[in-house]
Amino acid sequence: MVADSGFTMDIIIKECRDVFQGISSLIDVAGGLGGASQAISKAFPHVECSVLDLPHVVASAPAGTDVKYIAGDMFQSIPPANVVFLKWVMHDWGDTECVKILRNCKKAIPPRDQGGKVVIFDMVVGAGTSDLKHIETQVLFDLFIMFINGAERDEQGWKKIIYEAGFSDYKIIPVVGVRSIIEVYP
Numbered sequence: 144m145v146a147d148s149g150f151t152m153d154i155i156i157k158e159c160r161d162v163f164q165g166i167s168s169l170i171d172v173a174g175g176l177g178g179a180s181q182a183i184s185k186a187f188p189h190v191e192c193s194v195l196d197l198p199h200v201v202a203s204a205p206a207g208t209d210v211k212y213i214a215g216d217m218f219q220s221i222p223p224a225n226v227v228f229l230k231w232v233m234h235d236w237g238d239t240e241c242v243k244i245l246r247n248c249k250k251a252i253p254p255r256d257q258g259g260k261v262v263i264f265d266m267v268v269g270a271g272t273s274d275l276k277h278i279e280t281q282v283l284f285d286l287f288i289m290f291i292n293g294a295e296r297d298e299q300g301w302k303k304i305i306y307e308a309g310f311s312d313y314k315i316i317p318v319v320g321v322r323s324i325i326e327v328y329p
């Protein structure tokens with residue numbers, strides 16, 4: 144996952160700079176060893192970046208970075224921040240679990256007029272380019288993720304869980320390969 148972040152975060156930061164402008168703190172929920180947070184922290188040094196992950200993951204976190212690591216469970220609570228970031232996490236879970244995660248995200252962020260939002264980096268089936276390679280990649284991921292009872296979602300699938308969790312609006316920005324940024328607003 145750190146290698147994946149090394150590849151994708153450079154593209155996200157270049158193509159979607161606006162997504163991270165004007166924020167003061169960000170929590171990377173289920174952020175693993177923090178590859179994504181380290182990239183955000185390097186590109187936006189004024190943003191206070193933290194990673195929330197399970198205790199055994201945080202125990203292996205690298206030392207000497209600007210990122211703060213917090214041991215916890217996203218199904219229990221998420222520490223407060225301007226922005227919650229979720230990279231390649233939601234497709235691991237079914238709708239019920241995703242709604243629980245999103246509700247905890249909503250509790251962690253300020254209202255929209257104070258800059259609160261959730262930024263999801265994940266697959267949106269059908270978004271962006273629709274050539275054969277993209278369709279094949281989406282189908283392969285869909286099959287793979289079914290093995291762990293997760294789900295690849297199209298826009299309707301995302302809309303359903305976003306509104307069920309109490310958010311008011313969202314914006315999909317196709318950014319790299321089959322993956323998009325989804326900005327979700329309280």
Ligand SMILES: C[S@@+](CC[C@H](N)C(=O)[O-])C[C@H]1O[C@@H](n2cnc3c(N)ncnc32)[C@H](O)[C@@H]1O
Nearest residue numbers: 144173174175196197200215216217218230231
């Ligand atoms: C597919 S990895 C994604 C890691 C990271 N977001 C990235 O893209 O590099 C999923 C992560 O979810 C974490 N995770 C699973 N259950 C969790 C929970 N209940 N609370 C917090 N993190 C959890 C795992 O430990 C793992 O690091």
